[in-house]
Amino acid sequence: MLEITRLSTTQPDFWASLERLTDWDDGATSRVEEAVAEIIARVRGEGDAALLEYSARFDRLDADSVADLEVPAEALDAALAGLDDAERKALEAAAERVRGYHEHQLGQSWRYTDEYGNVLGQQITPLARVGVYVPGGKAAYPSSVLMNVIPARVAGVDEIIMVVPAPDGEVSPLVLAAARIAGVHRVFRLGGAHAVAALAYGTETVPPVDKIVGPGNAYVAEAKRRVFGRVGIDMVAGPSEILVVCDGQTDPDWIAMDLFSQAEHDEDARAVLVCPDPIFLDQVQAAMERLLPEMERSEIIRTSLRERGALIYVRDLAEAAEVANAIAPEHLELSVVEPERMAASIRHAGAIFLGRHTPEALGDYCAGPNHVLPTSRTARFASPLGVYDFQKRTSLVHCSASGAASLGRVASALARGEGLTAHARSAEMRGEES
The missing domain is CATH 3.40.50.1980 (Nitrogenase molybdenum iron protein domain)
Incomplete structure (x- = not known):
């Protein structure tokens, strides 16, 4: 029997339970x-x-x-x-x-x-x-x-x-x-x-x-x-994680394998399915139980799903988006009828995989976007690794004589307000020569 946490947004303690599920100690003992x-x-x-x-x-x-x-x-x-x-x-x-x-x-x-x-x-x-x-x-x-x-x-x-x-x-x-x-x-x-x-x-x-x-x-x-x-x-990376939002119309075997794809990384990986159809949640769990023995890393997957995985029932896809934004997952699959429309309501995710034919595993290897992504809810403020991480930005300022005089008056007033007289005099001197 596959053990995995079952949650529902109808539970009075749902958000507290979700907070405990997503909390991560990075091991810095x-x-x-x-x-x-x-x-x-x-x-x-x-x-x-x-x-x-x-x-x-x-x-x-x-x-x-x-x-x-x-x-x-x-x-x-x-x-x-x-x-x-x-x-x-x-x-x-x-x-x-x-x-x-x-x-x-x-x-x-x-x-x-x-x-x-x-x-x-x-x-x-x-x-x-x-x-x-x-x-x-x-x-x-x-x-x-x-x-x-x-x-x-x-x-x-x-x-x-x-x-x-x-x-x-x-x-x-x-x-x-x-x-x-x-x-x-x-x-x-x-x-x-x-x-x-x-x-x-x-x-x-x-x-x-x-x-x-x-x-x-x-x-x-x-x-x-x-x-x-x-x-x-770049970042202090935590374990790999996937959140799948499904409307219940995708092949349950596909979703089960998508969850396995992250759970097999290690025992601390997190794989979560959110769905408004409780019958589909049962179907996915049954698919996982059937498919798990075929996996080479079955024990790692089993432990990951038991310790950090979850199947979450939501009332509708709007509530699913709310859950997704709260989790701020590294990988987010939107296996729904109108994925582009739902993506517009997602604020926090490292990468979003749109539609039923876009498994996260393609992003790990060859889709094109970077697979180095913010984990452990850091997608609230962090971005995927990219070219911008390897470039520096240096500000350039080249004042004309008249520009220095005009800006000097503004800078002088502000500098004197801060009690920084040398700043003020430095700004004023260029204007004095004109």
Whole structure:
């Protein structure tokens, strides 16, 4: 029997129950915080020596130098050449679609001249060097390589350094092939908090970067949180999550498998179905019970659904939209008759998948939009990873003589009101010469 929470908006305690369901502790316990603080301090102080020690301890890598942990370009070429034809074509097709989508995000510098002859504008430039963390462990993620690296390449980042955990020295050939296709410049077999610290502060071998992107475990998340400010980060990612809103007219097997697609990531993933048809909720649960034994990661799925999943009854689709906005999901499927109309009422979601023939899994790999999305309700204020994350905006101000005199009078009045006399005098002096 598949265990999964059943909720209904008709319950008096529904919203409190939903709050408990969506609450997430990111694992930053005092033990994690203390361990990460020590790792960062040691990497910052000892450089390569600390990296070698931690790599031996955590990944069982016996190397004489950190240079030995760098994957040579020839190995990336060999990984790509060694793929079978179907895998290579799939990676190349996904990369092309991801690149095409992100090219639409490329920001352009702009300027305009105001009525005083002042030229104002914004100069957009790419970051110089970026670090990409690619998770390992329970699965290999070549798709994460494409999604993190390609927007940086489109933005024009000068150098991309990739780190990837390599237990016993092994890195998935698919991951290395994806690195070659996406255009990574250097790859190191490094994982965990020590890899994040190396990217943030640099060592004798690993160059410091300007921003670190890519998900990882609780230790990686805490390390990214701690180095923020020294470098930029994309986000502190939580477990994967999907919310499916269905009107009850989609094949229950499709919906069951869509829920499985996120639940199989790990035991902390969240998969939720919202529907105004209680009979359909029963049908989906029956489909999940029937299909679950076929899944290779069935026990992970079972645990995820038991601990974090839910089937939610709502009175109508308007109420379903209200629930969706409260959850602010990473992935939102609108498997309804008029998905575009319903999407207009969605304010908080990382990505919206419209219609019955748009499973979220396509977005994970090859639809085009980025699969690095805000989780744990951060879609209320955060956006998907994109080209804009790898570009900086610099304000431009070029005053004419008459413009400086006019603006100077305004600035002087405000500065004197704040008690900043030097500001006022600096603003006034340009006007005095005219």
